[in-house]
Every structure is written in structure tokens, then in C-alpha cells.
Amino acid sequence: SCKNTIDIGWQPIFFTAAQADILAQITETILPKTQTPGATDIGVAQFIDKVIGLLLNKESQQEILKGIEEIDALAKTRFNKNFKASSADQKVELLLELDRNAGSYPLTLWGITLEKPGPVSFFRHLKRLTLFAFFTSEEIGKGVLRYDPVPGDYLACVPLDGLNSYTE
Numbered sequence: 678s679c680k681n682t683i684d685i686g687w688q689p690i691f692f693t694a695a696q697a698d699i700l701a702q703i704t705e706t707i708l709p710k711t712q713t714p715g716a717t718d719i720g721v722a723q724f725i726d727k728v729i730g731l732l733l734n735k736e737s738q739q740e741i742l743k744g745i746e747e748i749d750a751l752a753k754t755r756f757n758k759n760f761k762a763s764s765a766d767q768k769v770e771l772l773l774e775l776d777r778n779a780g781s782y783p784l785t786l787w788g789i790t791l792e793k794p795g796p797v798s799f800f801r802h803l804k805r806l807t808l809f810a811f812f813t814s815e816e817i818g819k820g821v822l823r824y825d826p827v828p829g830d831y832l833a834c835v836p837l838d839g840l841n842s843y844t845e
Contacts, residue, residue: 687723691730691738696745697722702761703748704807706768713821716811724810725803744799748775775800 689697704716704725716722729741748771752760756767763771779801783794811817818824 685722687720689723689726689730691726692742692745696742697726699745699749699760700725702768703745703772703803704810706765706772707804707807708811714816716807719811719814719816721807721810721814724814725806728806728810740799741803744803747799751775772800776804779804 685694685698685701687697692700701717701722704721708716708721710718729738733741749760752758752763752767752771755771756763760768760771775798779798780796781801782797782805784791812822
């Protein structure tokens with residue numbers, strides 16, 4: 678607490694170090710380490726930082742910054758301390774409340790929106806991006822989900838009359 682900078686273990690490209698630390702705290706609260714790696718282990722905050730910094734327009738980037746600040750301010754109002762200093766239970770309580778009030782994405786089928794979209798909060802977008810970063814990471818794909826891009830054995834140049842001996 679005596680330092681002016683926070684060591685988050687990586688250099689953000691869009692966020693300040695303090696904002697990146699709040700982001701890392703939020704993503705780790707959403708996806709904590711259990712028997713599987715947590716958001717911090719996978720680098721979810723780094724992914725989000727890069728996506729926001731490189732792909733979003735200035736207006737969307739400002740909305741993200743405002744959302745991060747609002748979560749930190751809400752923690753200060755609710756618990757008299759910022760999000761980082763809040764206990765694990767307080768962080769969960771706060772994010773669960775935000776999740777309940779976040780709205781939902783409209784029902785879609787094959788890219789067609791089937792219902793009128795309602796407002797979706799910053800937290801819902803952040804949670805969606807967190808889950809996307811986590812489940813599309815190489816470590817989770819290979820180590821947890823056991824993704825096999827080519828299921829089964831590749832049997833090239835097998836005579837058709839002998840195919841039954843190769844399959845089970």
C-alpha cells in the first residue's frame with residue numbers, strides 16, 4: 678500500500694496498472710482457481726486488455742473504463758473500501774448483485790435476433806468477455822476440455838475391404 682504502482686505481473690497496453698489490477702480482481706472473482714486454473718492463471722485480464730485496446734473504438738473504450746470505475750466506486754460505497762481491498766466474500770456479493778441486475782442478451786437463432794433486445798450492462802459484457810477468454814484459451818482447451826480438433830484416428834490409404842479391421 679506504500680507503493681504508487683501495483684505489480685500485476687504484466688504490462689497493460691490499454692488500462693493503467695490500477696485499472697488492470699481491478700480488472701484482474703474482477704475476472705478472478707468470476708473464475709477463481711479451483712481444480713482448474715483460474716482467470717489469473719490463464720491471463721484473462723491480459724486478453725481483455727489487448728482486445729479492448731486493439732479492437733474497440735474510443736467510445737466503447739471509454740464505456741469500459743467507466744464500468745471499471747463504477748465497480749470500484751460501488752465497492753467503496755458498499756464496503757468503505759475499494760474493490761481490491763474488499764474481502765473475497767464481499768467481491769462475490771457485489772458481482773452477484775451486478776449479475777442479477779445486468780440484463781440479458783436477446784434470444785437468437787442462427788444469427789437472427791428473435792426478441793427485442795433490452796439494455797445489457799457493462800458487467801454482462803465483461804462477464805461474457807471473461808468467459809470467452811477463458812474457454813478459448815489454449816490451456817483450457819487442451820488441458821481441461823480436452824479439445825481434439827480431429828477426433829478419431831486418421832487412417833490414410835486404407836483399402837475398403839480391410840476397413841472393418843481398423844475400426845472398433
